[in-house]
């Protein structure tokens with residue numbers, strides 16, 4: 001279904017009753033930068049981000065519910081949880097963004113620019129504020145800090161997680177119990193979670209379902225509780241309905257495999273006039289050659305068998321769709337073993353691969369020699385594609401990829 005992003009988003013019902021979050025016609029939701037805070041330091045920290053996209057209020061609504069339940073039930077609580085709103089102006093307007101996507105531009109240069117040019121655009125101001133708040137909240141010691149970033153999708157979707165593929169992130173993701181999609185950060189430059197992961201904490205992105213579906217709020221609420229349990233803030237037996245929440249997440253998975261890998265991204269430029277064929281559900285299977293949309297040049301097809309991922313059913317956004325494929329669990333176990341054994345240093349001996357002279361964690365890969373198999377092997381060893389130049393890939397090892405809390 002094609003849903004316009006500009007339609008007003010409402011506060012919706014705070015309960016989990018039927019209906020659409022937009023049904024009563026109030027445009028957007030109001031929130032301060034700090035949605036809520038609970039507990040105290042020292043101890044583990046959980047930082048929740050919500051509404052980085054203004055047409056995704058489900059995360060903010062879910063966090064309000066979690067804080068209300070915490071206040072009401074007062075479980076034994078270790079450490080601190082804080083929830084931060086992303087694009088406050090866009091949340092109020094019920095739009096993905098006002099001038100630019102706030103989940104882009106988190107490269108070191110983009111962050112410098114936003115901080116230097118406070119006031120240039122609505123999103124520059126939001127980003128500068130977020131940088132300051134995140135610095136304070138993350139603090140110096142990030143070893144026992146987890147960050148979750150709550151999103152929703154324009155297409156109907158079961159809930160799933162996105163993450164930079166480090167062993168620590170995988171371990172945290174496993175305790176949430178939802179399918180993972182690996183490699184999204186290779187396709188999207190400058191997402192907030194990427195810079196957060198690189199700065200030390202364990203970090204996960206959560207996509208809870210369709211933007212306006214009240215069930216998305218329920219899923220976000222459940223995931224936040226699972227994160228509180230996994231982080232050691234609340235004991236499973238002290239969290240009200242923990243078991244039924246875990247069960248609800250499992251059944252929302254609806255038999256989907258647990259791990260996927262991104263194979264392809266369809267970029268959309270202004271003027272492409274890209275439209276997705278209606279009716280695709282997230283993770284729906286597609287075959288090579290299938291026409292999945294149109295743009296100004298004609299039909300748009302997929303190039304390999306797989307599953308359609310994040311099909312674009314809103315008028316703002318520059319990812320038309322992705323293609324993902326299932327990853328066998330044995331692959332994950334093998335890669336964890338290889339990374340723990342620090343076999344990654346052997347990668348430079350593969351044909352077409354050289355260690356970069358100045359950066360110890362970077363490899364330069366000749367694209368003519370190193371094709372998909374090599375890319376797969378490098379993923380296995382914990383490298384991610386950082387840059388593509390004419391004849392070369394540059395791969396970088398993901399930082400913080402050795403220590404695991406199991």
Ligand SMILES: [Zn+2]
Pocket residue numbers: 052053056151152
């Ligand atoms: Zn989003």
